[in-house]
Amino acid sequence: MSKRAVLYRMVTPDHICPFGLKSKDLLERKGYKVEDHHLSNRSETDAFKEKHNVKTTPQTFIDDERIGGYDDLREYFDLKQESEFGSRYTPIIVIFSLAALMVLALMLKGGLPAGLEPFILNFIGVAMVILALQKLQDLVAFSNQFITYDLLAMKQVRYAYIYPFAEAFAGLGMLAGFPALLVSPVSIFIGAIGAVSVIKAVYIDKRELKCACVGGNSDLPLGFISLTENLAMLGAGLYMLSAWLA
Incomplete structure (x- = not known):
């Protein structure tokens, strides 16, 4: 039946x-x-x-x-x-996974040279662009969350509105191969301030905050992943600058 x-x-x-x-x-x-x-x-x-x-x-x-x-x-x-379904970390895991897969796909197609160095730089570039997109979908919501922990945005609120555009520019610059002097200062600047801000808020002040890295109203905790993202931007910028100076 x-x-x-x-x-x-x-x-x-x-x-x-x-x-x-x-x-x-x-x-x-x-x-x-x-x-x-x-x-x-x-x-x-x-x-x-x-x-x-x-x-x-x-x-x-x-x-x-x-x-x-x-x-x-x-x-x-x-x-x-x-x-x-999923967790608070799902959005960032998806973003990083897709960024890595996009770079691998381009390498398999021959659009990018194979190797660890181009993979890392292009992965960071793609990830930065996707993360900027997440923030720009609701710039006001992002700014409301970002200014609660970013040291520069606390003093200059307009920096919160500039940040996603700077992140997108640096990411696109890495992908397009713009001159290092044009891209690396931006990546170093936002990465260094971001890293110091996370260290102070999370590891010194012991504050429990939500990270705005995947956009406003995110439930992702501010912490190790946020710090890693900022250090990656800082490291990529320093690498590009050192390669240009060599």
């Missing part, structure tokens, strides 16, 4: 409930034949909520028992909630 479930979800000309679609997909993947009822307007939805004394849709029923919404359905099947 096939398993059956009854699902009520909002499907209107202006809105298709994403959790209703997810509930239907989950039920079907679990082997249920779904009796799919569409709530096509606000009055139908409100009447359904009042009848079943619920505050939200979708709602799933299995064997005439109300299971509830999408989160309740995942719990019914002993599945981890989607909100629990």
Whole structure:
């Protein structure tokens, strides 16, 4: 005998409930034949909520028992909630991983010379550009978080608005092979100030802060990863400058 479930979800000309679609997909993947009822307007939805004394849709029923919404359905099947996927470190791990893979892809294609030195410099360049992109998506949110620990931004708030552009410029300069005297001072400057700021805030003052390196409202703790990022920018800038002077 096939398993059956009854699902009520909002499907209107202006809105298709994403959790209703997810509930239907989950039920079907679990082997249920779904009796799919569409709530096509606000009055139908409100009447359904009042009848079943619920505050939200979708709602799933299995064997005439109300299971509830999408989160309740995942719990019914002993599945981890989607909100629990990943961690606070997921964004930075994804950024660094994609930066490394992009450089490797270009090397495999022959667009970049193979070797450890070009890999490291181009990896730092790509990572800086992606990190700048994260910050520039919401510059105000980034600045609100950044000025709580960056020593220069605390004194000159406008630096918080300049920083992502400087980071993007330095990263693009590394990738484009701009003259070292044009790129390295910027990379050294923002990397050195950033490293000193993290050391003071985290390791001297022992403050528990969130890092703005992946953009405003980030949940990434300020600490070792933030320090490593700044030291990488500082190191890349110093290397480029020393190579030019040699």
